[in-house]
Amino acid sequence: MNETTDVVFLSSFWPIFISAIVIGGMIGLLLLLISQNKVEKKAGEKVETMGHVWDDNLEEYNNPLPRWWLWMFYGTLAFGVVYLILYPGLGTNKGVFGWxxxxxxxxxxxxxxxxxxxxxxxxxxxxxxxxxxxxxxxKMGERLFLTYCAQCHGSDARGAKGFPNLRDKDWLWGGAPETIEATILHGRPAAGPDGVQPVSDAPRMPAWGKILGEEKVKDVANYVRSLSQPGKVDQDRATRGKEVYAQNCAACHGADAKGNQALGAPNLSDDVWLYGGSQSTVVETVTNGRNGVMPAKGQELGAAKVHLLAAYVYGLSK
Incomplete structure (x- = not known):
């Protein structure tokens, strides 16, 4: 496709091929209609059957086509010819109207x-x-949200696995009005410039599996979960995981595990989980990392619509 999304053929063969199929098909239909139009039934003549029988008594007779049907089909073909003259339909021909x-x-x-x-x-x-x-x-912001954002965040804006809930007060990058607007305008990649221009060059959630090894991953996962779910973890592993956390995770998530909005590092001390807070899910997150991307909408929507969207999202958590 070029900038106007018109079809671009890499070979002159294809426009001719398409045009030949279209024109040949219409001529073939016209000849078929003419041939069938010659079939006539004389008065008192017995019409033969075609030999097709259904349910023992339902037969197909070789009657001429009804005139109204023939003229309707002729009209359809005429309409097709006029359409192909006025509008594109024959290879690269754009038609009289250039539509x-x-x-x-x-x-x-x-x-x-x-x-x-x-x-x-x-x-x-x-x-x-x-x-x-x-x-x-x-109301205007809501309609924009349902059109451009609900596919990921849900029509009620409560999010899903990997897509933040926009109705609570838990913000990865901050919930100030100007921050929300910047997020929608420029996107929030979890991994630097993956096809989008980030508003922050913060690193992604890296994969720690090869660095820490399976046992230490389980230890730190238990420690992280113990901060919000103390009764659901292996306390021995959580104790060992505290040291692993301090050495490897505190730089982004903070010594108190309350996160860092400047880096998009989530608060790990509450019970709000973007991907889920079960043991297996947290182990998966630490082992393989997370690379979710909030796409930039500024170029697609323009500053004015983004401003309305930001106001709507900001109002959801107030």
Missing amino acids: SSHGQWDKEQQVAEQTYGPIFNGYLKQPVAVVAQDPKAQ
Whole structure:
């Protein structure tokens, strides 16, 4: 595809091939109709059957095609010819109108921008926290959220495994209005520039399996879980895991395990888990790491729509 999403053929053979199939198919149908139009039934003539019988008494007779059906099919073919003259359908031929789906989309976008652009831009001049208190703006933000964000965070914004709950007050990168807006605008990769321009070059959650080994991974997993689920862990492993944590994990998650929003390192002392807090899941996380990415939406939506989205998300946790 090129920039206008029009089809680009790498060989001149394919436009000719497609056109030949289209034109040949229409000519073939026309000849078939003409041949069937010659079949006539004379008065009093007995119509022979085609030899096809169903349920012992239902037979197929060789009657001429109904005139109304023939003329309807002729009309369909005529419509097809007119369509191929006016619109694209024969290889690279763009038709008299030069129509394309991308061109149609552009026109609709221009109309939408003229209609709704001034409204969006009016909110853009207001702080996110102020927009979050406007019921009309929240309704607009909700519709944007359902269109662009619900696929990952859910229609109720409560998230899923690997996708944060946006209704609580637990924030990986911070819940200040400007921080939320920056997250939506620029994305939050867990691994630096993986096709997105990050707002932070914070490292991903690395895989510690090969570095620590299986036993130490289990120890540190038990320690981490003991911070919020003390009755559900192996206390001996948790005791050993505390030292492993201090040596390898505290740099990002903090000595108190309360996390670091500047790095996107989650709070490990509460009972909020992005990927799950079971023993097996925490072991998996420590062993293999986590590489989730929040994609940047700034280029796709523009600053004004992102501003409304940020206000909506900010308002969910208030």
